[in-house]
Amino acid sequence: MSIVILAIDDSRTIREMLREALLNAGFEVHVAVDGVDGLEQLSKVSPQVVITDINMPRLDGFGVIEAIRSGPVFSAVPILVLTTESAPDLKERARNSGATGWIVKPFDDVKLVSAIRRVSSH
Numbered sequence: 001m002s003i004v005i006l007a008i009d010d011s012r013t014i015r016e017m018l019r020e021a022l023l024n025a026g027f028e029v030h031v032a033v034d035g036v037d038g039l040e041q042l043s044k045v046s047p048q049v050v051i052t053d054i055n056m057p058r059l060d061g062f063g064v065i066e067a068i069r070s071g072p073v074f075s076a077v078p079i080l081v082l083t084t085e086s087a088p089d090l091k092e093r094a095r096n097s098g099a100t101g102w103i104v105k106p107f108d109d110v111k112l113v114s115a116i117r118r119v120s121s122h
Contacts, residue, residue, distance in 0.1 A: 022112075
């Protein structure tokens, strides 16, 4: 049974790179164009791992993390942040919001897949 992943990023290029890398690794992949779209898709796809960007229109990654963690159904789902940001204060804010891990773009396919397997215990 493959791991279901919801990848949230406003960049079409990053979404397609994620989709290709994760499909090639055998995951079931769903994508969302921003934080609002991601939260709307959450109950539809029931992901086992969420990957989110930080800087997005309508709702940023911090808002996504906080909404998921405060909800009744998906509060325990691992959330990986995938962003161009690397500032320690942003990492701390994400960790305090409930992020499981932080990966800086551009991502390495092997390291991303390894992180997903580690946080999902698969």
